[in-house]
Amino acid sequence: MKDRKLVVIGGDAAGMSAASKVRREHPDREIVVFERGRHTSYAACGMPYYIAGQIDSAERLVARAPQVFRDKQRIDVRTRHEVVAIDTTGQRVRVRDLDSEREFEESWDELLIATGAAPIVPDLPGVDAPGVFSLSTLQSGIDVFEDMERNTPRRAVIVGGGYIGIEMAEALLDRDLEVTLIDMAPQVMSTMDADMTESIAQTMREAGVQVFLGEALKGIETGSDGRVRQVVTDQRRIDADLVILGIGIRPRSDLAEAAGIGLGAAGAIRVDSRMQTSVQHVWAAGDCAESFHIVKEEPVFIALGTVANKHGLVAGINLSGGTMQFPGVLGTAITRFQDLEIARTGLSEKEAGDMGIAWRAKAIEALTRSHYFPGAGKIKVKLVVEDDTGRLLGGQIVGRAGAAKRIDTIAAAITAGMTAEQVTYLDLSYAPPFSPVWDPVQIAARTLS
Amino acid sequence: MKDRKLVVIGGDAAGMSAASKVRREHPDREIVVFERGRHTSYAACGMPYYIAGQIDSAERLVARAPQVFRDKQRIDVRTRHEVVAIDTTGQRVRVRDLDSEREFEESWDELLIATGAAPIVPDLPGVDAPGVFSLSTLQSGIDVFEDMERNTPRRAVIVGGGYIGIEMAEALLDRDLEVTLIDMAPQVMSTMDADMTESIAQTMREAGVQVFLGEALKGIETGSDGRVRQVVTDQRRIDADLVILGIGIRPRSDLAEAAGIGLGAAGAIRVDSRMQTSVQHVWAAGDCAESFHIVKEEPVFIALGTVANKHGLVAGINLSGGTMQFPGVLGTAITRFQDLEIARTGLSEKEAGDMGIAWRAKAIEALTRSHYFPGAGKIKVKLVVEDDTGRLLGGQIVGRAGAAKRIDTIAAAITAGMTAEQVTYLDLSYAPPFSPVWDPVQIAARTLS
Numbered sequence: 001m002k003d004r005k006l007v008v009i010g011g012d013a014a015g016m017s018a019a020s021k022v023r024r025e026h027p028d029r030e031i032v033v034f035e036r037g038r039h040t041s042y043a044a045c046g047m048p049y050y051i052a053g054q055i056d057s058a059e060r061l062v063a064r065a066p067q068v069f070r071d072k073q074r075i076d077v078r079t080r081h082e083v084v085a086i087d088t089t090g091q092r093v094r095v096r097d098l099d100s101e102r103e104f105e106e107s108w109d110e111l112l113i114a115t116g117a118a119p120i121v122p123d124l125p126g127v128d129a130p131g132v133f134s135l136s137t138l139q140s141g142i143d144v145f146e147d148m149e150r151n152t153p154r155r156a157v158i159v160g161g162g163y164i165g166i167e168m169a170e171a172l173l174d175r176d177l178e179v180t181l182i183d184m185a186p187q188v189m190s191t192m193d194a195d196m197t198e199s200i201a202q203t204m205r206e207a208g209v210q211v212f213l214g215e216a217l218k219g220i221e222t223g224s225d226g227r228v229r230q231v232v233t234d235q236r237r238i239d240a241d242l243v244i245l246g247i248g249i250r251p252r253s254d255l256a257e258a259a260g261i262g263l264g265a266a267g268a269i270r271v272d273s274r275m276q277t278s279v280q281h282v283w284a285a286g287d288c289a290e291s292f293h294i295v296k297e298e299p300v301f302i303a304l305g306t307v308a309n310k311h312g313l314v315a316g317i318n319l320s321g322g323t324m325q326f327p328g329v330l331g332t333a334i335t336r337f338q339d340l341e342i343a344r345t346g347l348s349e350k351e352a353g354d355m356g357i358a359w360r361a362k363a364i365e366a367l368t369r370s371h372y373f374p375g376a377g378k379i380k381v382k383l384v385v386e387d388d389t390g391r392l393l394g395g396q397i398v399g400r401a402g403a404a405k406r407i408d409t410i411a412a413a414i415t416a417g418m419t420a421e422q423v424t425y426l427d428l429s430y431a432p433p434f435s436p437v438w439d440p441v442q443i444a445a446r447t448l449s
Numbered sequence: 450m451k452d453r454k455l456v457v458i459g460g461d462a463a464g465m466s467a468a469s470k471v472r473r474e475h476p477d478r479e480i481v482v483f484e485r486g487r488h489t490s491y492a493a494c495g496m497p498y499y500i501a502g503q504i505d506s507a508e509r510l511v512a513r514a515p516q517v518f519r520d521k522q523r524i525d526v527r528t529r530h531e532v533v534a535i536d537t538t539g540q541r542v543r544v545r546d547l548d549s550e551r552e553f554e555e556s557w558d559e560l561l562i563a564t565g566a567a568p569i570v571p572d573l574p575g576v577d578a579p580g581v582f583s584l585s586t587l588q589s590g591i592d593v594f595e596d597m598e599r600n601t602p603r604r605a606v607i608v609g610g611g612y613i614g615i616e617m618a619e620a621l622l623d624r625d626l627e628v629t630l631i632d633m634a635p636q637v638m639s640t641m642d643a644d645m646t647e648s649i650a651q652t653m654r655e656a657g658v659q660v661f662l663g664e665a666l667k668g669i670e671t672g673s674d675g676r677v678r679q680v681v682t683d684q685r686r687i688d689a690d691l692v693i694l695g696i697g698i699r700p701r702s703d704l705a706e707a708a709g710i711g712l713g714a715a716g717a718i719r720v721d722s723r724m725q726t727s728v729q730h731v732w733a734a735g736d737c738a739e740s741f742h743i744v745k746e747e748p749v750f751i752a753l754g755t756v757a758n759k760h761g762l763v764a765g766i767n768l769s770g771g772t773m774q775f776p777g778v779l780g781t782a783i784t785r786f787q788d789l790e791i792a793r794t795g796l797s798e799k800e801a802g803d804m805g806i807a808w809r810a811k812a813i814e815a816l817t818r819s820h821y822f823p824g825a826g827k828i829k830v831k832l833v834v835e836d837d838t839g840r841l842l843g844g845q846i847v848g849r850a851g852a853a854k855r856i857d858t859i860a861a862a863i864t865a866g867m868t869a870e871q872v873t874y875l876d877l878s879y880a881p882p883f884s885p886v887w888d889p890v891q892i893a894a895r896t897l898s
Binding site for chain 1: 602855858866878886
């Protein structure tokens, strides 16, 4: 493989992980990365905290800048270069230099598509108005920050109660805005079961967020200056001078589709376990590509930084002549609203039901530390198991400091195919500042054993 | 089983867990518990924090008092009753009422020995002097606390740098004592590898603890009032008006041994996976009993509250006519010194070497949170794997807030027989306040893949 020229489309987590891995294995191989934006390898997940003012500069979110890739790794990263077409037969891509508007073609022997995901923007009046933002690229986060500096908005409406919505609610409260969050669903965090999310909505309300659930966005009205002035839902009008849309994302797979590359789950690029697409010598990784779900045993579209990095590493190993299979995902995710921690992995009850699996589930309440230890906080753990075997299918956690990272123990146990009984007897750690003697995860497991 | 009278010797975690389980299964069965002390089901691990003044009353460490067991569960708990002999043939125990000095016999159909462990007190001059304490029962913690109230000691020497030593150093600093810690070993925390413990000793020194390693206790000298005045080591004399001995524990198995019940690892009572001893109808659980080590695949003596509770549950299920096998232990343990968190599980390099296993190990340094996130602290993770297969054998963690509970993910992975490569691809959780995008456990695993 070491003489085969690699072209990568997209310079964020997946693309640069793969390019870096290939460079480590093949010091002299030609590697070209085309990135439409100005930044490479940035932590998109850090944007809410940057907007909150907790991180002093957006540059700090950049793990490695384009010039560093060029200088230290001799990877030919070209920012502000958009690939506009892929020719899989002629093994070329058509590239537009966004600054000069010049177009040119670049040949490849191996092509990695790592074009990421795009925020879903509903087709409603006013969604393009100034003051209305989605979060995706680092630039989109900088745009929100700079808009707030220039226009000092006072009232924000967040559309969507998922990770971005919850994190942005915290961020905008930190900036002293009045914050309203609406979600079409009757709950926040729709990747979790309703009973686990009630305390999240309640905590948000107690912190001063107006939360309107089961309420659909109908449009956005602008003032005489053209900027957002009101958000219109199916139930009310809400004054707003800043709107954040966080209603979901879709894979950026149009370019691949136009080139005849097969799509799979939710329109993401179909890949095998080595991250190879339906076309030989064309690979895909990161948010634009599907993943195999370990419990569902089918491809899914789950766009997360952790997955993108692993996709990139797997693609990089295979692009270097190695053999690595990506074992798949559980949809493990974690977030917080102020000091309330939130995490989930595997199947929710709802997902188990949708799949037609016979399941049992139990949610327990316990404490993060020994009951007598200062700072012991509430923790709620739900586990979902297969009804007849007791095999662990999923877990959800909501609680105070130290609660949510326990999801990793559950993720490891699900991956290993453990039953609730096996989790009950795991030799987990205990000392009063860290846990009750039965870890809350095991308290939940015991009730299902 | 439900008509078979159960006698339990020892009313702490293992004994009362078993008794409670049996009561839940058999509402009318006769259950008698003899406990030598005044307390049942207490959190011995909480004693350093009680002595530190962080917990307002020793009663708060009691999970369930004798009267509650009597009233709510109709378990006939008799405190201040010491079993002095076991007759396995006649199925009787000889009991001394410590208040009345009266002795009597009690018959049983099934007997559970849960006599716990005792602190090792070296045979050296002065170890029995007033002001010299070991920690084991709740009463021993109360004794230290009351002694400090009465005598307001100013200079403490702690002998032994294990969990108790480290936790007591923090506690006594909290009480404004001058604290010196000595250990015969050249490192603190001898269940971990030396390279992982250097920062622990350093943090203790920075906090004001004098730490003398590789230094053996030779004796304790008393003043004219008979109270401890100086600790004598092989290298110096240290003024002290309080001494805590934390040099290790041994199983309380004398009673079992005298009755002809077989002993096993390190003198602990030999048990099968159902917690049955060498004598039919006699069971053992908790700190007095051995455990099967999942990685070593042999019995070991590991006395910890987590293990005692699981032993008790397993014994209780089997004593109720069920069938449960205890899968074994990894020696998972966690502690902290002030804000430095410490954890270990499975085999250290030293243990792997002692067993003659061909191993590889790697320690990495990372951060507990994303590098740009406020409060990101250092974390050091070491993983030990089998050399040829990459199978995970053990892990050690030292680091700042949020570091140590990650040991549970490692414990689950070891139990499942995962390789470092499998750990690398686990779908663990990530968000900037909780972790870098590759969790430190996975960063360590990657270097060993």
